[in-house]
Every structure is written in structure tokens, then in C-alpha cells.
Amino acid sequence: MALTGTTLLLLLALLLLFLLTAALLFLIHTYNRFAEQLEDMEEVLNGKSFGKAGKVLEEARDESLTIIEKSEKKAEAILQNTNMFSADVQEEMSKKLKETGQKQMDEYLKALATLRQDLVDIFQKTAKELEVEAQHDVEGFRQAIVQNVVQSQEKLATQLQQETEKTSAALEKHRAEVQAKMDASVKDIVKQVVQDVVGKSLTSKEQELLIFKSLEEAKQQHVL
């Protein structure tokens, strides 16, 4: 069947319009999936484990591959159902379509790989920072506890020492007062007894002996 140039141009325009619509729908669908994956990643970043994030990335990649394959098959089916094109044109269009899809797929996978690597780096960096920060906090807390305990012990020891010194001083003062009273009392009694008994009962001979003994002492000490 021979086609005129205008008809061929019209068919090509329709085909191009169809392809553009299909590509737009594909991009919208891909964008939505990518947005969902980004939300999942954000969720992972907000507290999920790294393993879950990796799993989400794998699932996203698989789903993307499935979608792309489905889109390719649908496009091929559409092309096959349109018998308006020649086999060469169809083959050429299919080839171009595959190349375009493969290129997009490669770029997408590359972007995913880059994103994954970025996420891995972020997670590793964040984990490391969290570890360092946690260690810093734990160390600060430990030091605060130790300092608090040491200060408490020192304060308690100081108070105990002060109380002990006060008590010892009070006891010593009391002991000295009692001792002084006892000494004074005992000395007064003994002195009075000696004066009353010895002083009055010494014979003149004993007094004389004491006097000459005193003279001997005075001479030995060169007092005289």
C-alpha cells in the first residue's frame, strides 16, 4: 500500500504524539514511584535501620525494572498492532525505543547507585558521628558522676574531720578541766596532810637533819 507524504507525516505525528503521551505517563508513574522511594528513604533516615533502607532501595530498583519492562512490552505491542508502519520502520522505532529506554534505565540505575552510595556514606558518617557523640555524652556523664561522687566524698570527709576535731577538742578541754580540778584538789589535800602531819610531827633532830641536808645540797649546787 502506497502512502502519500502527507499521510505518512500525519501518521508519524500521531505516532509521535502517542509515544510522547506514553512517555509522559511513564515519567509520571516513575516520578510517583521515585517520590515514594524518597519518602521511604526519608523514613529510613529518620530512624529506620540501614538494612531496611537497603531493602527499600532494592525493592525500588526491582519495581522500576518491572515497570520499564512492562512499558517496553506495551509499546512493542502497540507498535505491532499498528500495521501502518513497515517492518523496517517498526524495527527501527523499536530499536530506538529500546535504546531510549535502556539509556533512561541506565541513567536511572546510575542515579539510584549514586543515591545509594550517598545514603551509605551519610549513614556511615551519621553512625560514626552518633557513635562519637554518644561516646562523648557517655564520657561526660561518667565524668560528671565521678566528679559528683568525689565531691560528695570529699565534702563528707571534710565534715567528718571537722566534727571529729570539734569532738576531740571538746573532749580534751573537758579532760584537761577535770584533770586540773582533780590535780588541784588532790594537791591541796596532800599538801594540807603533809603540812598538818609531817610539819607538826617532825622532831627537832629530824628538822636538824633536814637543815644540814639542805646545806649540803646548797654547797654542791654552789649556792653558798
Place this chain on the structure above:
Amino acid sequence: MYSELLDQLMTVDDVEKLKNEVEILRSAVFKLGKKNEDAFEQTLKNDVRTWVAEAIRKILADQTVDKQKFLQDLSEELKKLKPVQITLASQPSQALLEKMHDWLNVQVHPGILLDIQYEPAILGGMVIAADGKYHDFSLRKKTLEVLEKTNI
């Protein structure tokens, strides 16, 4: 020459009495002069203790001894005697005083005079004050030292 007089002196009181008697005799020498020699004798009889008067008469029996010089030298000798204040617990007998005086003049040196004080509180022994220093050898001090050592 002076030993008969000085050997009899044991206490400060003895020395003070002798000093007074010597001064009276020196005054008698100056007042009476050569014309009334027996006036000096009258002073010896009336104003001087017997043992002192006899000792002086014995010394002056030697005609070579000048009365005035003798009395002046005696006064100087009395000033050389060294007094020692001794406090006792009771009044000593004369015999005890003589024994103490003899002991001091033999064991320490001659010419020591006793200045005896009385203080019963020292209980026994003596307290000596000599050359401005105070030395306690009393029974009271020894008793207190024992009490201090035993910490009663």
C-alpha cells in the same frame, strides 16, 4: 687581833649590835680625849656587852695598839662579813645556830653571817637567799616535786 670578836659573831643581829657598840666607843674616844681616859672605860662598862668589853680590853692591853685605829679597822672588818638569809620551818635553838655557823665557816668560807627567818609553811629544810638569788631546799618544795612526778 680581831678573831676574839669576829669568831663570836654568828648572826646579822650580832654584827649590828657590835657595830653600834663600836660607834659608841669611837664617839667616846673623840669626846673625852686624853684628859679623861677612864671615860672610855666607863663607856665599856655601861654601853658595851660584857664579852665585847673584855675582848676589847684584852686587845687594848697591848700599848702599841692605837684605840682609834683599832675601832676604825674593826668597823671595816665588820663590813666585810657576808650575810646569808636562811629561812627555817621553826625557830632554831642557839646550839643549832652555832652548829650551822661553824659548818658554814668550815665547809664554805669564814665570815659568813646568818640572817635567820621563820616560816612554818616550808615544813622543813631551808630556803636560802644569797647574792640576790633565791634557792628553795625546803620539804614543801620536795613534797610538791614528788606530787608533780607521780602526777597525783
